[in-house]
Amino acid sequence: MLNALEVVTTVVVGVMVGVEFSVAFVINRILDALPGDSGQLGRAHGGRMLGAVMPVWYITSLVLVAVCAIAGWHRPGTGLLVTAAALLILSVIMSILLLVPINNRSKTWTPENRPEDWKEQANRWDRYHYVRVAVLVAAFAVLVAALT
Numbered sequence: 359m360l361n362a363l364e365v366v367t368t369v370v371v372g373v374m375v376g377v378e379f380s381v382a383f384v385i386n387r388i389l390d391a392l393p394g395d396s397g398q399l400g401r402a403h404g405g406r407m408l409g410a411v412m413p414v415w416y417i418t419s420l421v422l423v424a425v426c427a428i429a430g431w432h433r434p435g436t437g438l439l440v441t442a443a444a445l446l447i448l449s450v451i452m453s454i455l456l457l458v459p460i461n462n463r464s465k466t467w468t469p470e471n472r473p474e475d476w477k478e479q480a481n482r483w484d485r486y487h488y489v490r491v492a493v494l495v496a497a498f499a500v501l502v503a504a505l506t
Contacts, residue, residue: 405465438504445497
């Protein structure tokens with residue numbers, strides 16, 4: 359049963375990290391290259407869509423890692439699981455304090471109502487997101503190291 363939990367945890371966290379990596383290094387670059395207001399409209403739509411899904415995904419990932427640590431407390435690698443959980447907690451804190459406030463504003467923007475500094479705010483979100491992706495990749499690497 360513990361092996362199944364570890365597999366599910368690895369898949370859930372791994373796919374989440376992959377989505378966030380893809381947003382940072384693929385999707386946003388594509389959106390930024392679109393003509394006119396298309397990129398800003400795409401970012402707003404992505405902010406609405408992923409803004410609804412990602413909080414659940416982040417918390418589910420954290421809970422799964424914590425359950426793995428508790429269920430396998432007697433096994434080697436528990437310290438690494440605790441480290442992975444700490445990194446996931448850091449990513450949640452970063453999200454709440456840095457990224458969500460910008461996302462909550464930008465997901466409502468249209469070409470008619472966006473602020474003049476919308477590009478600067480989008481660039482700030484991108485910079486914070488790069489750091490969050492690095493934290494998530496580290497959490498995933500530590501998780502995999504703990505479970506192998």
